[in-house]
Amino acid sequence: MGVEPTSFAWKANIIATIRHPPFCRGTRIRTEIKSSQRTRAAVALYPVYALSVFIKYSKVFSYSQSLLIYDIMVQYINMFKKIGFELNLVGQCKRYGLPLWQCPQFLFVVMGIIIILVSILSYLIGARYIVSPETVVLVVLIVTSILFVISFVITRSFERLAEASRMKSEFINIVSHQLRSPLTNIKWTFEVMASEEFKVPAEKQEEYFINVRENIARMVELIDDLLIVSKIEQGSFTMSKIEVSLKDLTRDLVERYRVFAEASRIKLSFYSQENLPNIFTDSSLLKIVTENLIDNAIRYTRGGGMVEIKLIREKDKVLFAIKDSGVGIHQKEQRYIFQKFFRARDISKERTKGSGLGLYVCKSIIDKLGGQIWFKSKLGKGTTFYFKLPIK
Amino acid sequence: MKKILFIEDESTLQKTFGDVLTHYEYKVISALNGEIGLRLAKSEKPDLILLDLILPRMHGFDVLKKLKQDSETEKIPVIILTNLEKMEDVEKAIELGAKTYLVKTQYKIEEVLDKIKKVLGE
Numbered sequence: 001m002g003v004e005p006t007s008f009a010w011k012a013n014i015i016a017t018i019r020h021p022p023f024c025r026g027t028r029i030r031t032e033i034k035s036s037q038r039t040r041a042a043v044a045l046y047p048v049y050a051l052s053v054f055i056k057y058s059k060v061f062s063y064s065q066s067l068l069i070y071d072i073m074v075q076y077i078n079m080f081k082k083i084g085f086e087l088n089l090v091g092q093c094k095r096y097g098l099p100l101w102q103c104p105q106f107l108f109v110v111m112g113i114i115i116i117l118v119s120i121l122s123y124l125i126g127a128r129y130i131v132s133p134e135t136v137v138l139v140v141l142i143v144t145s146i147l148f149v150i151s152f153v154i155t156r157s158f159e160r161l162a163e164a165s166r167m168k169s170e171f172i173n174i175v176s177h178q179l180r181s182p183l184t185n186i187k188w189t190f191e192v193m194a195s196e197e198f199k200v201p202a203e204k205q206e207e208y209f210i211n212v213r214e215n216i217a218r219m220v221e222l223i224d225d226l227l228i229v230s231k232i233e234q235g236s237f238t239m240s241k242i243e244v245s246l247k248d249l250t251r252d253l254v255e256r257y258r259v260f261a262e263a264s265r266i267k268l269s270f271y272s273q274e275n276l277p278n279i280f281t282d283s284s285l286l287k288i289v290t291e292n293l294i295d296n297a298i299r300y301t302r303g304g305g306m307v308e309i310k311l312i313r314e315k316d317k318v319l320f321a322i323k324d325s326g327v328g329i330h331q332k333e334q335r336y337i338f339q340k341f342f343r344a345r346d347i348s349k350e351r352t353k354g355s356g357l358g359l360y361v362c363k364s365i366i367d368k369l370g371g372q373i374w375f376k377s378k379l380g381k382g383t384t385f386y387f388k389l390p391i392k
Numbered sequence: 393m394k395k396i397l398f399i400e401d402e403s404t405l406q407k408t409f410g411d412v413l414t415h416y417e418y419k420v421i422s423a424l425n426g427e428i429g430l431r432l433a434k435s436e437k438p439d440l441i442l443l444d445l446i447l448p449r450m451h452g453f454d455v456l457k458k459l460k461q462d463s464e465t466e467k468i469p470v471i472i473l474t475n476l477e478k479m480e481d482v483e484k485a486i487e488l489g490a491k492t493y494l495v496k497t498q499y500k501i502e503e504v505l506d507k508i509k510k511v512l513g514e
């Protein structure tokens with residue numbers, strides 16, 4: 001005797017979501033976070049579905065218990081067959097590089113099965129010893145929810161471990177690639193200069209030397225950024241706080257960048273409130289942040305645009321705002337902006353050579369100095385970055 | 393004189409490698425990104441295309457796909473010249489129709505030149 005499965009609208013939704021995931025651009029890691037979220041969603045919803053069927057059918061005594069249980073198992077297995085292939089558990093687990101039993105997706109499926117079995121078991125035990133069906137259902141619900149929470153916590157922690165190990169290897173991949181590009185440039189330029197067969201004329205030699213110097217600077221910049229990042233993450237950053245005039249610091253940087261801005265016909269303006277108080281902070285760290293923000297603003301603004309810097313006092317804090325008329329940041333990518341190596345899609349169109357660490361470093365420093373950093377942006381219109389630092 | 397289209401965003405390499413190719417009497421056409429590269433491939437009809445993978449605006453693989461889809465450019469041999477070295481990238485490149493795949497840091501300039509000569513049938 002077959003049982004007509006109740007058609008829940010969201011059952012179809014689960015399958016639809018897995019078949020057509022929202023278009024996910026960006027780094028590989030974000031794709032993997034999304035796919036593990038999908039796995040969790042899929043597996044989490046099945047015990048819930050099974051439970052709801054329990055609740056519905058347990059009131060109808062014309063079905064024998066064994067049929068009910070059989071029905072649940074069959075439906076779960078069928079659906080899993082449909083979904084399991086698409087989830088590609090083994091593939092996902094391989095990408096983490098962890099043994100199967102540590103892989104969060106696999107664990108979650110195992111937990112799902114355990115939850116179902118325990119639900120069935122508690123239903124059987126409850127139905128035997130408890131008279132009212134409503135109480136039985138309540139007991140089953142409570143037991144299942146507790147198990148659910150436990151399994152969620154367990155798989156979440158394994159998931160964090162797996163993500164951390166993936167980010168580490170991705171980090172190493174990205175860094176080695178970024179170092180390779182300038183290294184190839186230097187290597188090949190040197191080969192040509194050292195070649196006996198190919199005599200480099202005098203004018204070309206000057207060009208080649210400049211190339212080598214630029215590429216060395218690029219590598220140094222990347223390694224410096226990495227060292228800062230490493231120090232920040234290990235907490236071994238030594239700060240020496242002194243009284244710093246943000247106005248003077250910014251003004252010096254603006255003068256230095258003026259030529260760079262003018263080269264692209266970008267109007268660079270600087271306004272500071274009168275009597276802006278000095279702030280008690282680390283001067284070199286603050287310089288790194290300010291320089292990074294100014295550099296970004298100019299670099300990502302098209303020729304003929306403008307960059308405006310404002311310094312204002314707000315109660316017991318000093319506010320730095322830098323506004324540009326540049327490419328802007330897409331709404332969907334805004335929350336990833338401060339992540340390591342994140343390059344917004346539209347930025348990569350302009351420049352493939354940056355280290356991708358600038359904003360991550362800025363945020364880490366400002367956080368460490370006890371301030372806040374944020375931004376407002378509209379794609380195609382421009383971006384304004386802000387940071388606030390306490391005066392004391 | 394054989395024409396070589398060099399699609400590469402690193403201006404250092406455009407200069408250095410470009411000079412070497414010119415010295416060996418190839419005509420070098422430079423393209424700093426994929427879109428320019430595709431346009432020049434159609435208009436100049438080079439004898440060989442050197443293609444980097446990490447390019448602004450378009451990934452090298454997308455450029456390769458478009459080159460092979462267009463009847464005017466599909467016959468032009470393509471050598472991938474990149475620093476990416478994962479097995480999947482190499483396989484994908486060959487699948488998409490590249491003649492050969494060279495990892496820049498593993499090859500000396502003369503060795504790259506030898507490969508170019510081989511592909512051009514010299």
